[in-house]
Amino acid sequence: MNNGAPEFMIKLAIVRQKYRPDGGAERFVASALSALSQQNAEQPQQKAEQQQLDITVLTRQWQGIKNPSFHAEVCNPFKWGRVSRERGFARAVQKHFSSFDIVQSHERIPGCTIYRAGDGVHKCWLEHRSRITSEAQAKRMKNDRFHRYVMDAEKQMFEHPKLKAVICNSQMVKEEVCREFAIKPEIVHVIYNSVNQEKFNPALKQAEGLVVREALGIEADATAMLFVGSGFERKGLAATLEAIAVTKAHLIVVGKDKQEEKYQQQARDLGCAERVHFMGMQSDSSRFYGAADGFILPTIYDPFPNVILEAMASGLGVITSSSCGGAEIIEEGCNGYFCDALDIPTLSSAINAFTDKGHAESLGMMARETIKPFTSERLTNQLLSLYSQILNT
Known part of the structure; x- marks a missing residue:
């Protein structure tokens, strides 16, 4: 029952190029989907205006479990190299962005509402990697077409006016994001991953x-x-x-x-x-x-x-x-x-x-x-709090 309160459908997209159930980012996506599904389940019990969520996963390849709380839409344009793969997928999903109220991306795609920086900052990764390569290799990496594409996409995304929140899984990454890009620190949030403490004990x-x-x-x-x-x-x-x-x-x-x-x-x-x-x-x-x-x-x-x-x-x-x-x-x-x-x-x-x-x-x-504090309940509550902030701005 919604107690007669009007319902408003919030359309949300979660973007992950290749969804593998065993991946770290995918486990976070699963937690996000669980949190959003929970919000959907709890919303009808509220007496205020209803905000129901319609959740879509935009992906090249879906290997997740079917769930009635959300659905997957495959965006799989032709690719012939790393740059083509990234640019093609970005352009394909960007065409869908206008259909959603919120877009949470786990890929470096300008125009998303929320970005989860699970891979850190690419420039920082290259700087660290240069320590274990020759000077010539480090120079080639810096000038490599793919790496330049990724760094440019990151800059466009982090400094895009539509970006409302960044999720980092460590303070280290938050500091890197704030240092490397023109971004308001208050929209960069640290939300640690959770761990199954029953399985791992x-x-x-x-x-x-x-x-x-x-x-x-x-x-x-x-x-x-x-x-x-x-x-x-x-x-x-x-x-x-x-x-x-x-x-x-x-x-x-x-x-x-x-x-x-x-x-x-x-x-x-x-x-x-x-x-x-x-x-x-x-x-x-x-x-x-x-x-x-x-x-x-x-x-x-x-x-x-x-x-x-x-x-x-x-x-x-x-x-x-x-x-x-x-x-x-x-x-x-x-x-x-x-x-x-x-x-x-x-x-x-x-x-x-x-x-x-x-x-x-x-x-x-x-x-x-x-x-012990790194529970799925804490992660879910932090995600719900962030989504609530975004939905109400």
């Missing part, structure tokens, strides 16, 4: 984790660090291997990379191959969190990877880099450690800290406490 160490350690031949008194992430260059696997090599710790690597063999060879060259276990892509990584004493991800640049939340929820202390948004919830020596992504001696020292099983357990307990 310290009890994993008592069951699945023991099975994994036994299968990999990792002794009970040995130290095992876990690395989870695909795209090994950006995630910092090379530095991780260098740091592991000068310790006695094992390293479990979960994720995929086209150049995995290169990293396997690096482990052999460093003399630690027998302690490095490449597990490839896993549909469910939870048991590997249970097998580890600590988590390491010295990423070259990452706004805030979900794997850090998963590790901490699983009761693991975390080692990460200062160029990772996740570092802002790390208290040095309390729930983990962070340092420069290429500081091998400090990374090795942090790994060695986990050889003290009592200390590793203490780090994990504090990590679990730190992560």
Whole structure:
């Protein structure tokens, strides 16, 4: 019942070029859709004017679950390269923008109402990446047609008059956005991702984790660090291997990379191959969190990877880099450690800290406490609050 109050349909679009259920951005989209669906369900109970939401996902490829609360519209123009792919999709969805009251984009597309900066700032990523490439490669990247397109699209989008809000998943990204673009800081919001604390929990160490350690031949008194992430260059696997090599710790690597063999060879060259276990892509990584004493991800640049939340929820202390948004919830020596992504001696020292099983357990307990507020309920409430602000302006 709407108690006789008039209803107003708010048409909202959520833009994600390729929707994969296992992606970090997609999990955030799922949370957003859940929040919006909840708002739809609760609105009829209000006695004030009704504002019902009609939700559409604009995408090239939809692999999501069918839900009566929203529908997907495929925009899949022909593409023949990276620039064509990005520009073609942007132009295709921009044609639909005028049909919606609010457009929340997870892609760099000028003219959207809300942008979720899940990939951070492209210029900042290139600057960090130049640290692990030659001077010639860094120069080529800076002048590359694709990278120039992305940076230009970012600038147009962040400085577009129709942009009413930016969602960042870390304070680090908010500071970068405010520093690099002419944008009002008050429209840039930090909303952290949530983590499933029932699936990822310290009890994993008592069951699945023991099975994994036994299968990999990792002794009970040995130290095992876990690395989870695909795209090994950006995630910092090379530095991780260098740091592991000068310790006695094992390293479990979960994720995929086209150049995995290169990293396997690096482990052999460093003399630690027998302690490095490449597990490839896993549909469910939870048991590997249970097998580890600590988590390491010295990423070259990452706004805030979900794997850090998963590790901490699983009761693991975390080692990460200062160029990772996740570092802002790390208290040095309390729930983990962070340092420069290429500081091998400090990374090795942090790994060695986990050889003290009592200390590793203490780090994990504090990590679990730190992560307790990162619930889906909090994320939903923050999203609903932001949507409410946008709808009422």
